[in-house]
Amino acid sequence: MKKNKVGLSGLHVGHIGLGTLTWGRDTEYDDAARMSQALLDAGGNLIDISPLYGEGLAVSVLGQILQGSIDRDDVVISVHLGLAIEDGRVNHDPSRSGLLRSLDHVLSELGTDHVDIVSLAAPAPDVPFREVIDTLASMVRDGKTRYLGLANHPAWEISRISQYLTDMRLPELTSINADYSLLNRVIEEDVTAVASAFGLGIIAQSPLAGGVLTGKYRRTIPATSRAATEHLSATVDRYLDAESRRLVEAVVKAADGLGRTPSDVSLAWLLAQKHVASVLSGARTVAQFDQLLALDLSPLPAQVADVLSEVTA
Numbered sequence: 001m002k003k004n005k006v007g008l009s010g011l012h013v014g015h016i017g018l019g020t021l022t023w024g025r026d027t028e029y030d031d032a033a034r035m036s037q038a039l040l041d042a043g044g045n046l047i048d049i050s051p052l053y054g055e056g057l058a059v060s061v062l063g064q065i066l067q068g069s070i071d072r073d074d075v076v077i078s079v080h081l082g083l084a085i086e087d088g089r090v091n092h093d094p095s096r097s098g099l100l101r102s103l104d105h106v107l108s109e110l111g112t113d114h115v116d117i118v119s120l121a122a123p124a125p126d127v128p129f130r131e132v133i134d135t136l137a138s139m140v141r142d143g144k145t146r147y148l149g150l151a152n153h154p155a156w157e158i159s160r161i162s163q164y165l166t167d168m169r170l171p172e173l174t175s176i177n178a179d180y181s182l183l184n185r186v187i188e189e190d191v192t193a194v195a196s197a198f199g200l201g202i203i204a205q206s207p208l209a210g211g212v213l214t215g216k217y218r219r220t221i222p223a224t225s226r227a228a229t230e231h232l233s234a235t236v237d238r239y240l241d242a243e244s245r246r247l248v249e250a251v252v253k254a255a256d257g258l259g260r261t262p263s264d265v266s267l268a269w270l271l272a273q274k275h276v277a278s279v280l281s282g283a284r285t286v287a288q289f290d291q292l293l294a295l296d297l298s299p300l301p302a303q304v305a306d307v308l309s310e311v312t313a
Helices: 029-041 058-066 096-110 129-141 155-167 191-198 209-214 242-258 262-271 286-293 302-312
Strands: 003-005 012-014 016-019 046-049 076-081 083-086 089-092 115-120 145-151 173-179 201-205 276-281
Touching: 003 276, 012 016, 012 276, 016 029, 016 286, 029 046, 029 058, 029 286, 046 058, 046 276, 058 096, 076 096, 076 145, 076 173, 096 115, 096 129, 115 129, 115 173, 129 145, 129 155, 145 155, 155 173, 155 191, 173 191, 191 201, 209 242, 209 262, 242 262, 242 302, 262 276, 262 286, 262 302, 276 286
Parallel strands: 016 046, 016 276, 046 076, 076 115, 115 145, 145 173, 173 201, 201 276
Antiparallel strands: 003 012, 083 089
């Protein structure tokens, strides 16, 4: 697997990362452990985690894996902070105490003294700006994380935070986590320009649009798919409209012409976009993840890439 620099930092991650949204609920420990090992065997290293994932169970699953056959030093752990599951409900607490408490909990569950990237999971409009940003910077100074990032933030907020950290000579941002795929190119409107201006790497979330870009929803909704699963259907529903179906047909046509799969073409296109360091796979099963790791992902012919860019713009 190819490794890419994350922005202008010295951090390198595999171009496919392992998402953990379903760990602990839909993906059991044994499958999660096998996917983690498969990632390493393929030359990858990035695992993306959140106290929100798996109804709060994903972090403990990764902790068990790290205490088993996976060496902590072999993986790059990216953690989203600010959102968590508490008493069965989503809690948004990006205050100083909330962020520090959440990170300490994650570190304890993982059995490690640091993670590699801490990303603020969502904007924090109800907490003083300096409190949030100074708290994140203190995590780097205290050695609890090596790098800082943002997830799901608008471009103006990314720019504001980046500029503040630079002006105050605090640890700077390294990465942006954002939904990005052939069916969702919203970040190209302004986020990618901010990434370029500040030298940030993009970690693409939902790169196959919840599985829609695999082509499996072209005719029906499979009974075992995300779209048929009540608590996961929201990650897919937005991509099941008529326009998305039309775009998927264009991807399928391009894939057929190249003798490749729609997934392969979709991810190859995405990995060729500026500043994209890695795409996160949220595979629920080992079989799904193995299929992803087996993809070619070589660059698309320029003409095909240009047509896909034009059709999906």
